[in-house]
Amino acid sequence: MTKRxxxxxxxxxDVIILISFLCSMTAFAKDDVVVLKNxxxxxxxxxxxxxxxLKFYSDYMVESVRLDWARVERLESKSTFMxxxxxxxxxxxxxxxxxxxxxxxxxxIIGPEPKSTRVQQLDVIRIIPAHARxxxxxxxxxDFGFSFNSGNDQYQxxxxxxxxxxxxxxxxxxxxxxxxxxxxxxxxxxxNQFTFDYRKQLTPLWYAGAVFDLLHSDQQSLDLxxxxxxxxxxxxxxxxxxxLSVFGGLAGNREKYSTSTGSPESTNADAMxxxxxxxxxFAKTDLRSRISLFPSLTTPGxxxxxxxxxxxxxxxxxxxxxxxxYENFDSKPPVRADKNxxxxxxxxxxxx
Numbered sequence: 001m002t003k004r005x006x007x008x009x010x011x012x013x014d015v016i017i018l019i020s021f022l023c024s025m026t027a028f029a030k031d032d033v034v035v036l037k038n039x040x041x042x043x044x045x046x047x048x049x050x051x052x053x054l055k056f057y058s059d060y061m062v063e064s065v066r067l068d069w070a071r072v073e074r075l076e077s078k079s080t081f082m083x084x085x086x087x088x089x090x091x092x093x094x095x096x097x098x099x100x101x102x103x104x105x106x107x108x109i110i111g112p113e114p115k116s117t118r119v120q121q122l123d124v125i126r127i128i129p130a131h132a133r134x135x136x137x138x139x140x141x142x143d144f145g146f147s148f149n150s151g152n153d154q155y156q157x158x159x160x161x162x163x164x165x166x167x168x169x170x171x172x173x174x175x176x177x178x179x180x181x182x183x184x185x186x187x188x189x190x191x192n193q194f195t196f197d198y199r200k201q202l203t204p205l206w207y208a209g210a211v212f213d214l215l216h217s218d219q220q221s222l223d224l225x226x227x228x229x230x231x232x233x234x235x236x237x238x239x240x241x242x243x244l245s246v247f248g249g250l251a252g253n254r255e256k257y258s259t260s261t262g263s264p265e266s267t268n269a270d271a272m273x274x275x276x277x278x279x280x281x282f283a284k285t286d287l288r289s290r291i292s293l294f295p296s297l298t299t300p301g302x303x304x305x306x307x308x309x310x311x312x313x314x315x316x317x318x319x320x321x322x323x324x325x326y327e328n329f330d331s332k333p334p335v336r337a338d339k340n341x342x343x344x345x346x347x348x349x350x351x352x
Contacts (some may be wrong), residue, residue, distance in 0.1 A: 032056075033068065035074040037100075046077055050139065052241055052282045066317075068282045069240070070122065073099050082168065084108055084126035085119060086238045088204030090169055094131055097121060122240040127224040128166065138165050138352075141312070143322045145347030156181035160310070160324050160343040167209040169201040177308070177326060177345055189218040189339065193326075199233075207233050211251070217328060218258075221337035227253040229272050242279045248272060251294060257335045266334055270294040272306070286320075291347060302332040322349040 011087070019211040034042045034056055036305040041306045044058025049069055057064035067281035075097035083091045100107035106118035110236040128137060140163035148155045148160040175195045186247025199209040229251030237244040249272045274292035279285075289309040311323040 021271055032079070033074070033076040034072060036067065037071050037073045046075070046079070046081075046127070046129075048081075048129060048132070049124070051280045051286065054127075066283075069124075070282070072097065073155045080130040082126075082128040082130050083124060085204075086123045086240065087127055088201060089236060090201065091117060093166075095127075119270075125238065126166075130211075134165070137167060138163060139320075140164055141349050141351045143310075143324065143347040145322075145324075146343045147345075152239065153185075154181065154183050157347075158324065158343075158347055160322070160347065160349075161249035171199045173197040173199075177324075179345070189341070190216070191219065192216045195251055205235050207235070207245075209233065209247070215328070217341050219338050219341040220328065220330065220333065220334060221258045223258050225253055225255045227251050230272075231272060231274075233276075241281060244275070244277050246273075246275045248274075255334070257337065264334060268299060269297040271297060285314075286310075296332075299332060299334075302330070304331070305329040312351070318351045319350065320349050321345040 032044060032046045034044075034046070034054070036042075042058060044056060044061070047055035047057055047064055049055065052069045053066040054067055054069050054072055055064050075095070077096070078094060080092060080094055083093070085091070091110050091247070095108065095110045098107040098109065100121065108119050108121045108124055110117040112121070128330070130148060140161070141157070143160040145158040146155070157180050159178045160174070162173065163171050164171060164173045166172075171322060173196070175193075175197075177193045177195075180190045182189065192214075194214045196212040197209065198205050198211075201207045209231050211227070211229045211231065213229075214224075215225045215227075216222060229249055231247045231249030233245050233247030235243070235245045251270045251272045252267070253270065254265070254267050272292060272294055274290065277287075277289045279287050289307070291307040292305070294304040294306070296304070305327065307325075307327040309325045312320040313322075314320045324343075324345045324347060326341075326343050330339050333339060
């Protein structure tokens with residue numbers, strides 16, 4: 001093989017490598033622009049916005065950063081996003097944010113002119129890339145707590161994990177709450193609960209949904225309660241950092257109690273009434289609570305209550321200190337067992 005042919009092949013390989021490199025750079029290059037109110041300017045990719053935090057990434061950053069949405073002055077992007085507003089509307093389009101000296105000016109522009117929609121910046125509560133991968137549409141947290149008492153060698157663990165997937169007007173949430181306490185030479189108790197929740201936004205104010213719940217509680221001698229329900233809810237308040245909604249519906253459940261109480265099984269029908277409350281402050285606190293009442297339709301006078309509340313105090317980036325409270329109450333259990341199962345725990349958590 002002649003030297004000229006060898007050089008020709010090498011040059012051809014170099015050209016291919018150069019073209020591949022340039023194509024990869026073009027594929028990953030993003031020209032979204034964020035300008036903060038202090039004058040800082042960032043160029044890269046808008047990853048989304050939720051809970052008052054704008055997630056942004058650039059190739060000169062080791063990892064993505066979270067910016068206070070209220071301190072963003074201007075945004076420019078050519079990509080398409082799903083945008084959720086405080087009135088419940090969901091719009092899918094391009095957007096831009098213009099500088100504003102007043103909170104009363106509709107400076108957030110959704111869609112191309114002249115048919116664009118204009119709203120105030122703080123009326124936008126969530127921004128999701130329209131063509132994001134599954135992992136980009138998933139958010140949640142994992143908490144783990146442990147305590148030990150040397151006086152009686154008693155220990156307790158608590159694991160709480162939640163994950164929510166949102167796409168368009170649909171949301172799917174799975175939650176696991178597991179606690180265990182015991183002593184090396186004594187008895188132990190455990191409690192496990194798994195909940196799957198589906199919500200569909202029907203109008204800006206109204207939503208429909210379904211819930212599936214599994215509960216085991218040694219405290220209440222409950223081997224397993226399986227519940228399935230359907231609900232209709234309404235958003236009472238929805239701002240840039242606070243949301244309050246109420247819901248009602250019907251639920252059916254199948255209960256099995258421990259053998260020490262005769263292992264009875266029963267099927268019941270309940271009404272369902274509840275409320276969800278969420279409030280958060282940028283880089284400080286995040287509080288999420290739910291309370292549900294279940295008046296029995298098959299056992300007169302029986303009332304069950306389920307409530308959970310989670311407070312998160314940010315430590316650094318995605319790490320936080322968590323406080324978790326749960327309550328399960330049954331006014332008329334079908335066996336001789338505790339009516340109440342209450343737990344309080346602290347933990348270290350990670351948000352994703």
